[in-house]
Amino acid sequence: MSHTEQYNFSKTALRGLRDAAFAGVIALIVFGPMNGLILDGYGLDFHLDRPFLMAGIVALGRFLLTLSGCLPAVRQLRERLMDFSHRGVTVEQPGDSQVRWKVLILLTIITGLCAPFLVSKYWLTILILALIYVLLGLGLNIVVGFAGLLDLGFVAFYAVGAYVIALGAQYWGLGFWTAIPVAAVLAALAGCILAFPVLRMHGDYLAIVTLGFGEIIRLVLNNWLDFTGGPNGVRAPSPTLFGLEFTRKAKEGGIPFHEYFGLEYSSFYKYLLIYLVLFVIVVALTLFVHRLRNMPMGRAWEALRENEIACRSLGINHVTVKLSAFMMGAMTAGIGGVFFASYQGFVNPTSFTFFESALILAIVVLGGMGSIVGVIIAAFVFTLVPEMLREFADYRVLVFGVVMVLMMIWRPRGLLQIRRKAFKRPRPVYTRPGEAQPLHAASAGQSL
Amino acid sequence: MSNLFEVRNLDVCYGPVQALRDVNVEIKKGEIVTLIGANGAGKSTLLMSLFGQPKPKNGSIRFKGEELTRLATHQVGNLGIALVPEGRRVFSSMTIEENLMMGGAGCTADKDDPVLAHVYELFPRLKERQHQRAGTLSGGEQQMLAIGRALMSRPDLLLLDEPSLGLAPLVIKKIFETLEMIAKEGTTIFLVEQNANYALKFADRGYVLVNGNIKLTGSGDELLADPEVRKAYLGGH
Numbered sequence: 069m070s071h072t073e074q075y076n077f078s079k080t081a082l083r084g085l086r087d088a089a090f091a092g093v094i095a096l097i098v099f100g101p102m103n104g105l106i107l108d109g110y111g112l113d114f115h116l117d118r119p120f121l122m123a124g125i126v127a128l129g130r131f132l133l134t135l136s137g138c139l140p141a142v143r144q145l146r147e148r149l150m151d152f153s154h155r156g157v158t159v160e161q162p163g164d165s166q167v168r169w170k171v172l173i174l175l176t177i178i179t180g181l182c183a184p185f186l187v188s189k190y191w192l193t194i195l196i197l198a199l200i201y202v203l204l205g206l207g208l209n210i211v212v213g214f215a216g217l218l219d220l221g222f223v224a225f226y227a228v229g230a231y232v233i234a235l236g237a238q239y240w241g242l243g244f245w246t247a248i249p250v251a252a253v254l255a256a257l258a259g260c261i262l263a264f265p266v267l268r269m270h271g272d273y274l275a276i277v278t279l280g281f282g283e284i285i286r287l288v289l290n291n292w293l294d295f296t297g298g299p300n301g302v303r304a305p306s307p308t309l310f311g312l313e314f315t316r317k318a319k320e321g322g323i324p325f326h327e328y329f330g331l332e333y334s335s336f337y338k339y340l341l342i343y344l345v346l347f348v349i350v351v352a353l354t355l356f357v358h359r360l361r362n363m364p365m366g367r368a369w370e371a372l373r374e375n376e377i378a379c380r381s382l383g384i385n386h387v388t389v390k391l392s393a394f395m396m397g398a399m400t401a402g403i404g405g406v407f408f409a410s411y412q413g414f415v416n417p418t419s420f421t422f423f424e425s426a427l428i429l430a431i432v433v434l435g436g437m438g439s440i441v442g443v444i445i446a447a448f449v450f451t452l453v454p455e456m457l458r459e460f461a462d463y464r465v466l467v468f469g470v471v472m473v474l475m476m477i478w479r480p481r482g483l484l485q486i487r488r489k490a491f492k493r494p495r496p497v498y499t500r501p502g503e504a505q506p507l508h509a510a511s512a513g514q515s516l
Numbered sequence: 517m518s519n520l521f522e523v524r525n526l527d528v529c530y531g532p533v534q535a536l537r538d539v540n541v542e543i544k545k546g547e548i549v550t551l552i553g554a555n556g557a558g559k560s561t562l563l564m565s566l567f568g569q570p571k572p573k574n575g576s577i578r579f580k581g582e583e584l585t586r587l588a589t590h591q592v593g594n595l596g597i598a599l600v601p602e603g604r605r606v607f608s609s610m611t612i613e614e615n616l617m618m619g620g621a622g623c624t625a626d627k628d629d630p631v632l633a634h635v636y637e638l639f640p641r642l643k644e645r646q647h648q649r650a651g652t653l654s655g656g657e658q659q660m661l662a663i664g665r666a667l668m669s670r671p672d673l674l675l676l677d678e679p680s681l682g683l684a685p686l687v688i689k690k691i692f693e694t695l696e697m698i699a700k701e702g703t704t705i706f707l708v709e710q711n712a713n714y715a716l717k718f719a720d721r722g723y724v725l726v727n728g729n730i731k732l733t734g735s736g737d738e739l740l741a742d743p744e745v746r747k748a749y750l751g752g753h
Contacts, residue, residue, distance in 0.1 A: 378606070380590055380593065383594040
């Protein structure tokens with residue numbers, strides 16, 4: 069043992085004794101009333117030996133802990149726990165956390181696929197509604213979150229989708245499966261028609277025009293009695309599975325689903341099918357939208373939102389870029405509308421009021437504009453929580469408002485902020501006593 | 517040799533106010549040309565009118581023989597002209613790499629694009645920070661990024677609007693050094709600057725814009741020596 073080590077050891081031992089005495093006193097203060105005073109009938113018994121025993125154990129433990137710092141193995145362990153290699157700020161590489169995300173996504177998909185078999189029919193219908201809002205949220209997220217175009221009439225495209233399946237079934241015998249692509253195309257077309265005149269506008273003006281458009285669609289649906297049935301609404305068909313119907317009795321010549329498989333009739337199967345198809349579409353769309361962010365089109369949307377002048381000087385046609393965002397969003401809402409109509413079995417214009425637009429916008433804003441995961445979480449919160457709090461149904465809108473205000477104060481950029489990596493969070497830096505902390509950060513480098 | 521770029525008798529108005537009067541500029545291939553002038557002389561207006569913002573009232577702007585005044589803004593950007601806008605205007609929430617990719621023609625560049633590698637070679641600092649958000653860069657780095665972004669479309673003509681704006685003298689020097697390298701590679705440069713001293717030393721030829729009109733033209737050295745220019749822009753020494 070060299071001289072310095074011996075010195076270190078005796079110094080540590082001394083420090084250990086001091087620490088031990090300190091810990092012992094504190095333990096005595098804590099344990100004194102707890103163990104030393106025993107209530108006995110109406111009087112108190114003093115057992116001072118017990119707190120002194122406890123304090124002795126604590127002091128011994130503290131002393132040994134300090135002494136263990138002299139052992140190289142303990143020192144190594146301590147250093148590994150407080151990693152020294154991450155001093156300062158570094159830039160996170162893309163893909164740093166990809167594996168974790170993949171596992172998370174896989175788990176979510178498995179949970180999502182198993183969920184309908186574990187819950188009651190009532191909760192299944194709520195889940196469907198939640199997924200529809202996820203779809204709407206993702207759609208509006210493209211328009212508002214990515215492209216930065218404030219759209220207050222988003223519900224119009226939702227209505228287009230819902231009425232395509234309802235009216236299509238009534239007039240042209242359109243089924244559920246054909247209605248999905250048809251509604252997507254028609255809603256996108258509606259988006260295109262709206263977008264052309266409004267693309268010249270920015271911010272507030274755009275919001276007002278889209279608000280008007282949403283109301284126009286609703287009023288047309290409400291007042292065109294001969295075609296849409298007005299406030300009486302239209303019946304929407306249920307989905308079929310390879311021609312098998314989900315009704316109790318099939319129409320002429322058909323076989324209902326439950327008879328074909330020899331099951332007892334339950335409308336559960338219909339909702340199960342809607343849920344599963346919707347889930348697959350939501351997952352596919354989520355992945356697609358996620359990819360889109362790294363594709364030229366998605367990048368162009370974001371760039372246009374950030375700086376239109378720079379974008380145009382780079383040779384990007386702002387009209388087509390905005391148009392594509394509008395159409396993509398409208399298409400998603402159209403698909404959502406088909407599922408909504410089919411799940412309700414009936415549509416009328418009261419489902420497509422401005423409140424609905426505001427709700428979808430709230431999902432996007434509270435979820436974090438542009439953040440896919442945030443929007444999905446917000447959509448679930450906004451549909452599931454009101455169901456859980458049925459007793460407080462009267463105060464729902466009030467709570468909604470309060471939540472909005474509080475969120476805007478504390479998390480103005482939404483639940484999950486969308487952000488690219490700027491810096492990796494630095495690990496806590498542990499400084500050994502007597503060692504000066506180096507001031508330079510690892511990768512900040514010399515300044516310009 | 518014919519001109520790569522020429523402006524003939526250009527008049528530009530903002531409503532009733534005439535911003536440019538009978539402006540003539542010509543640039544030959546491979547030249548470095550600068551346009552200097554005081555605040556409000558119309559320098560930026562001239563650059564923006566190339567892109568049809570605002571549309572010129574009279575006159576013509578030709579690039580490689582093609583008339584630009586008839587084209588939409590984004591079409592000009594696809595002809596081989598790239599603009600480094602005033603105030604840099606990088607996409608601050610996107611990463612540096614994404615910013616650069618936006619500059620590739622039709623924003624179709626990918627990570628293996630040789631131009632991207634070349635831009636990183638010109639500005640090693642950008643490569644160092646390729647996955648960092650552009651908004652977190654310093655002013656000088658943002659200017660480098662804006663220039664790099666413009667270079668991504670392999671422009672024949674690079675337009676720079678006040679690249680020295682708000683930068684430290686050391687950074688300005690570095691940026692001008694890089695611009696010289698870019699010019700040596702054969703890119704024609706049209707530089708609009710208030711910093712007349714740097715601009716005239718750097719450029720082959722210069723134009724002096726006063727109140728929307730070209731007052732003087734000559735080689736960089738001639739203009740630097742011109743007593744009027746010295747008095748107006750160089751503090752009179």
